[in-house]
Amino acid sequence: MFDKNGQRIKQIGYGAMVLEGYYGQSDDNAAVETLTHAINQQMMIDTADAYGAGHNEELVCQAIKQASVAPFIATKFGIVYEEGEKGSQLDTGWGFPLTINGSKAYVQRAIDSCLRRLGVEQIDLLYAHYLDPNVALEETISAMAEAVAAGKVAAIGVSNVTAEEIERANNVHPIASVQYEYSLFRREAEREILPTVNRIGAALVAWSPLGAGFLTGNVNALEKDDFRNNNPKMQGDNFTSNLQRLEKIKSVAFDLGVSPAQLALAWLVAQGDNVLPIPGSRKITRIDENLQALNIKLSPDILTQLDNIAPIGAFKGATLV
Numbered sequence: 001m002f003d004k005n006g007q008r009i010k011q012i013g014y015g016a017m018v019l020e021g022y023y024g025q026s027d028d029n030a031a032v033e034t035l036t037h038a039i040n041q042q043m044m045i046d047t048a049d050a051y052g053a054g055h056n057e058e059l060v061c062q063a064i065k066q067a068s069v070a071p072f073i074a075t076k077f078g079i080v081y082e083e084g085e086k087g088s089q090l091d092t093g094w095g096f097p098l099t100i101n102g103s104k105a106y107v108q109r110a111i112d113s114c115l116r117r118l119g120v121e122q123i124d125l126l127y128a129h130y131l132d133p134n135v136a137l138e139e140t141i142s143a144m145a146e147a148v149a150a151g152k153v154a155a156i157g158v159s160n161v162t163a164e165e166i167e168r169a170n171n172v173h174p175i176a177s178v179q180y181e182y183s184l185f186r187r188e189a190e191r192e193i194l195p196t197v198n199r200i201g202a203a204l205v206a207w208s209p210l211g212a213g214f215l216t217g218n219v220n221a222l223e224k225d226d227f228r229n230n231n232p233k234m235q236g237d238n239f240t241s242n243l244q245r246l247e248k249i250k251s252v253a254f255d256l257g258v259s260p261a262q263l264a265l266a267w268l269v270a271q272g273d274n275v276l277p278i279p280g281s282r283k284i285t286r287i288d289e290n291l292q293a294l295n296i297k298l299s300p301d302i303l304t305q306l307d308n309i310a311p312i313g314a315f316k317g318a319t320l321v
Contacts, residue, residue: 002044002072002125002155002176002203009072011269011276012291013044015207018280019059020052026282028059035063037284039071041291046179046205046278048129049114050079057117064119073118074125074177074205076159077110078102078132078140088134102132107143111152127157127179137165138172145173157205163192170200177203182275184249184264185211185233185242187312197274209268209277210261211315214242217250217260233317241316248309258296265293267306 002009019031038045045063047056057075064071080087080099087101114123126144131137147153157177158169169175178197182189183206197204212228213219219234220243228234233242246260253263261279268277279290298306 007042007070009042009044010291010294011273012265012294013046013074013205013276013278014038014287015278015280016045016047016056016060017051018282020056030282031059032062032066034282034284034287035060036066038287039063039067040069041287042069042072043287043291044072044074044125044205044276044278046074046207048076048079048127049110049117050076050081050129053081054113054117057114061117061119072124073120074127074157075114075118075123076127076129076179077107077114078129080106088132090130090133098130100130100132102128102135102137102140104139104143107140108147111144111147115152122151123153125155125157125177126153127159127177130160131158131165137168141169141172148173157202159207163196166193166196166200166202170202175200175202177205179205179207181208182206182268183209183211183215183277184267184306184310185214185315187310190312194271194275198272203274203276204272206268206275206277209279210264214246215249215260215264217246217253231317233315235317238317245310245315249306252302252305252309256296256302258293259289261290262293262296263298263306265290266296266298267303269294270298270303 016035019026035045045060047060049057060073078100080101087099090098090100092098128140131140144156148156155176156173157175157179158166159179166175166178180189180193194204210216212231250260253260265277268275281287
């Protein structure tokens with residue numbers, strides 16, 4: 001799907017957001033070890049300038065220096081986290097708004113800052129994290145295209161967008177990848193996003209491929225400060241109902257002799273060679289467990305069974321941006 005120096009990265013990548021305390025405390029030294037291991041396993045590293053206000057990219061930089069293979073790094077810009085920087089308010093549905101800036105000047109500054117923090121001369125894949133509702137996407141994508149022409153970026157993508165926005169962006173510059181929430185927990189991407197991605201020949205990078213950890217089968221209750229409490233699918237009666245449906249998926253996994261997480265990742269990989277999930281974990285052993293999902297070949301009968309258990313919209317609760 002993507003390659004670096006002739007080496008193709010694996011179809012399961014690594015989501016580095018988990019290293020910034022959103023799912024619990026993370027030690028920087030352990031985080032760098034984890035990132036280094038993921039790079040050495042030829043996994044795409046997915047980060048963003050807003051994760052830890054630049055801290056996440058700095059961790060990736062340290063891992064790059066320790067890795068024994070060339071890394072494939074994807075990062076994102078657009079969420080304003082710098083003090084004094086302006087932007088447009090965007091409601092995410094997660095209980096808090098984000099400030100987004102997609103202006104040409106901001107894009108240029110953000111790219112240079114990403115390059116500096118990552119310690120690389122070129123970003124392998126750059127996403128617009130969210131589109132600025134008050135800036136024409138053509139302005140944002142054109143600024144990204146200029147960075148490609150300048151050699152600062154190898155390929156560009158968009159994240160958390162509509163099918164129509166994907167088409168418009170691709171008309172400005174070829175879109176290599178679209179990042180969107182996609183899992184057995186939330187399959188709405190199959191309605192318009194995935195068909196559009198397939199039509200333009202791009203990849204779909206699935207964020208939250210384990211339903212923010214829900215599909216691991218290990219989330220039975222949430223601490224008060226867990227940001228997932230803002231997810232309607234993990235609130236009240238919805239959470240109870242969804243846990244009951246999850247038991248059916250866990251039963252399929254048990255029969256196959258795999259973990260629920262491995263089954264969920266294998267299901268995503270089975271959706272197409274261009275579908276690349278990016279689970280995150282603070283543990284190296286869990287990364288290796290996730291990668292084993294690439295060796296799980298699901299039969300048509302199992303895929304049909306999962307379709308029946310978890311069709312689009314089966315898990316209760318409103319979907320988010």
